[in-house]
Amino acid sequence: MTINELFNGIYLVDNKLATINLDIGHKVYNEELIHYNNNEYRLWNPYRSKLAAAILNKLKTVEIKKNLKILYIGSATGTTVSHVSDIIGKDGLVYCIELSERNMRQFLNSCENRENIIPILADARYTEKYEDIVEECDVLYQDVSSKDQTEILKKNSRFLKKNGIAYFIIKSQSIDISKDPKIIFENELNKLKQDFEIKEKINIEPYDKKHLFVVLKKL
């Protein structure tokens, strides 16, 4: 077996992406667990996680690191969040905002032992609902499928520190299915130029189609 550390806390285990499991013995989405040298690695499926897809498609800015505070919008049932939780470790913190009660229930079941996760059932359009809980964050990650996703990101950037990195997945199909995705991506990025520097744009095919994975730096 070959293990290479690709980025801080992110590994290639026989060329498959993985993180070291913070919640030993537990799976979140039926991923494979691999034991090697006293570590338990959890394979990270790029077809289930756009962050994994972006990393495999040569993402350069990987700012999710040990001990950091992350605000994660659209945590769903916790697939990607669980890997973020592995990477930031027990002294990091990930605030997770999720609108759907059903997803939140499943998320709470699968991640109940992960003490670095703060789940918040809320609509991310209304940041005042969680402004007393969320502290200033090093990184913002947003993956929500709504028409006003760019406005949601702008609102939540109030929690991101200056020069902090935001990962933003633009879903063209949620904005307008009738338009060419390229035009939609350009329009949405134009709305962000005043507040962010655009650092990277990653196409995440073949793992996901009609999405653009964008890396932004808060000005």
Ligand SMILES: C[S@@+](CC[C@H](N)C(=O)[O-])C[C@H]1O[C@@H](n2cnc3c(N)ncnc32)[C@H](O)[C@@H]1O
């Ligand atoms: C594509 S899924 C996220 C998948 C997840 N990021 C992962 O990789 O494991 C989008 C999630 O965003 C949630 N969502 C949509 N609009 C939202 C909003 N306004 N506020 C909070 N969550 C929202 C949905 O309920 C859904 O669970």
